[in-house]
Amino acid sequence: MTPADMAATHGAAFPGQRPWSEAEFAALLDVPLCFATGDRRCFALVRVVADEAELLTLATLPAYRRHGLARAVMHAWMARAASQGAARAFLEVAADNSAALPLYESCGFALCGVRRDYYRREGGAAADALLLACPLPGGRAAES
Numbered sequence: 214m215t216p217a218d219m220a221a222t223h224g225a226a227f228p229g230q231r232p233w234s235e236a237e238f239a240a241l242l243d244v245p246l247c248f249a250t251g252d253r254r255c256f257a258l259v260r261v262v263a264d265e266a267e268l269l270t271l272a273t274l275p276a277y278r279r280h281g282l283a284r285a286v287m288h289a290w291m292a293r294a295a296s297q298g299a300a301r302a303f304l305e306v307a308a309d310n311s312a313a314l315p316l317y318e319s320c321g322f323a324l325c326g327v328r329r330d331y332y333r334r335e336g337g338a339a340a341d342a343l344l345l346a347c348p349l350p351g352g353r354a355a356e357s
């Protein structure tokens with residue numbers, strides 16, 4: 214999966230939002246702390262800093278949705294982050310993202326914070342950003 218693949222998938226998955234460019238994905242992948250899992254149909258981009266992992270983005274091409282790809286990618290990056298020493302994983306999701314929220318909850322994520330009116334929607338409406346966290350089995354927190 215190349216940065217160009219990631220930019221194409223991201224653009225298709227987030228219509229109406231500014232897509233992340235190929236150059237932005239390339240720059241993030243250049244950071245030793247960042248890694249991607251998945252393929253051009255569905256991928257996650259993750260950053261691990263010390264004992265914390267952060268999901269930077271997750272996207273599945275519309276034609277491949279509801280086939281379990283995102284769930285598999287979630288499990289893959291969480292296992293990899295734990296193997297790199299991460300004890301907890303974090304992510305941010307819009308409160309009105311009715312596809313991602315049940316996915317994250319089923320992967321063990323729970324609410325740990327709210328950023329009120331964080332996202333602007335077309336027409337001026339706002340949506341909260343929810344901060345979710347999940348302990349990583351095998352990570353340092355699970356050992357203490």
Ligand SMILES: CC(C)(COP(=O)(O)OP(=O)(O)OC[C@H]1O[C@@H](n2cnc3c(N)ncnc32)[C@H](O)[C@@H]1OP(=O)(O)O)[C@@H](O)C(=O)NCCC(=O)NCCS
Nearest residue numbers: 226271272273278279280281282283284306312313315316
């Ligand atoms: C959210 C997203 C990544 C899910 O990808 P996916 O590959 O279709 O997800 P999966 O097939 O692995 O689904 C796993 C679970 O997520 C939930 N889910 C996925 N899509 C859903 C939908 N449209 N409505 C309700 N629940 C949904 C379900 O619980 C599903 O399990 P089930 O199919 O057994 O019911 C995809 O819809 C997407 O790319 N959306 C746009 C980008 C986005 O919102 N990314 C997350 C930003 S935080």
